[in-house]
Amino acid sequence: MKTGSDAITAAQIRGTLPAASLDARAITRLAKNPGCQRLAAITQIGSSPGKAMQHVFAENYREEQSRFALAKGRVFERVQCENGAARLLASLSAAGILGTNDVSVRDINAETEYLKAPVAKQKRAIALTDQILRQKATGDPAAPAVVLQAALAIPLSSGEVACVRPDVLVARPDEEMFRPGELKSYAYLHHLTDQKDVAQAAGQMGVYGMALERRLAYLDLTRPVPHEGALVLVKPGGLQSVAQLQNISRDISTAHRIIEVRPRTLAELVATIGTGATLDTKAAIMSLSPCYSGKCRSFCALHDICRAEAAQHGNPAILGDEAEALLAAAGTNLMRVAELIHGAAPTSANEELLQRRLQTLELEWRQAS
Numbered sequence: 001m002k003t004g005s006d007a008i009t010a011a012q013i014r015g016t017l018p019a020a021s022l023d024a025r026a027i028t029r030l031a032k033n034p035g036c037q038r039l040a041a042i043t044q045i046g047s048s049p050g051k052a053m054q055h056v057f058a059e060n061y062r063e064e065q066s067r068f069a070l071a072k073g074r075v076f077e078r079v080q081c082e083n084g085a086a087r088l089l090a091s092l093s094a095a096g097i098l099g100t101n102d103v104s105v106r107d108i109n110a111e112t113e114y115l116k117a118p119v120a121k122q123k124r125a126i127a128l129t130d131q132i133l134r135q136k137a138t139g140d141p142a143a144p145a146v147v148l149q150a151a152l153a154i155p156l157s158s159g160e161v162a163c164v165r166p167d168v169l170v171a172r173p174d175e176e177m178f179r180p181g182e183l184k185s186y187a188y189l190h191h192l193t194d195q196k197d198v199a200q201a202a203g204q205m206g207v208y209g210m211a212l213e214r215r216l217a218y219l220d221l222t223r224p225v226p227h228e229g230a231l232v233l234v235k236p237g238g239l240q241s242v243a244q245l246q247n248i249s250r251d252i253s254t255a256h257r258i259i260e261v262r263p264r265t266l267a268e269l270v271a272t273i274g275t276g277a278t279l280d281t282k283a284a285i286m287s288l289s290p291c292y293s294g295k296c297r298s299f300c301a302l303h304d305i306c307r308a309e310a311a312q313h314g315n316p317a318i319l320g321d322e323a324e325a326l327l328a329a330a331g332t333n334l335m336r337v338a339e340l341i342h343g344a345a346p347t348s349a350n351e352e353l354l355q356r357r358l359q360t361l362e363l364e365w366r367q368a369s
């Protein structure tokens, strides 16, 4: 039997908060702070921190990625995919991911371009992708080697459907299923390639891998998805690319866990904000527990709101990771730190240690000035 919280839909809890796509970016964002109830709730009801920021906290807020980075990324992708994806195929072949004769390409964006309404376009893209997955799973030799912008639909227990669009799906004819791939305009520098960039791309490929596994299960197609994604980066000095295989097993598992947590937290959400309440007000959003850290700035539009709240509560997270760890070990907050600096008597061994550490830091600072 359904309970009241099971019966409620994500759209009802959203209220007037604008909807946002539940795409790879949204799922990757969740994986960056799995302990944050506020972020999870806003995502699970089908909105985003950016929409909440603009609709509830700051009307003039505009969510923007660096225009330069966006333009660079778009140009790189376009160049790889033009002329029958000639550059992309050459890089995949040079890396041994495809053979030199594996040149059949399907471009789902191009095949749905004639449709103007976004909903119809997405529906057609999902149908075309499903056809290709069936072809591949049944060993049809006509299955393409490369699929650009496939549309993988994941039905969620809340009744919504997340649609994930991998840059590329790749498979040789002798492979049972496609592997996910990602095109990134990051520089390929052999062993000096920035590992943070690689980890970010692997996280995104993990979401694609999870979506592919779930779509195959939904279509009753039991074929294993390779857990090595095809990462395509820029060769320095131009727009040529370099492809490499990247292990994404852990990233796929993380993405599955993030998706599985949905129904539980949706029910928890109703319990937290109250039956019938909506998440389109400051009070409702702030009633959800945050899990603020200095890292939030790099991925969540609500960072200024959560940072101000953390400062108000004397949360040491606003001082950065090192200071947070020091204060967390002593189980204290910034107000108590101020008291200890001004000579208050420690009430525990941890506070005593912290006070000594603070006194040493202060002495070093005085000696250095």
Ligand code: SF4
Binding pocket: 033, 036, 037, 038, 039, 049, 290, 291, 292, 293, 296, 297, 300, 301, 302, 303, 304, 306
């Ligand atoms: S900024 Fe706030 S809502 Fe966003 S992840 Fe951090 S704590 Fe959660």
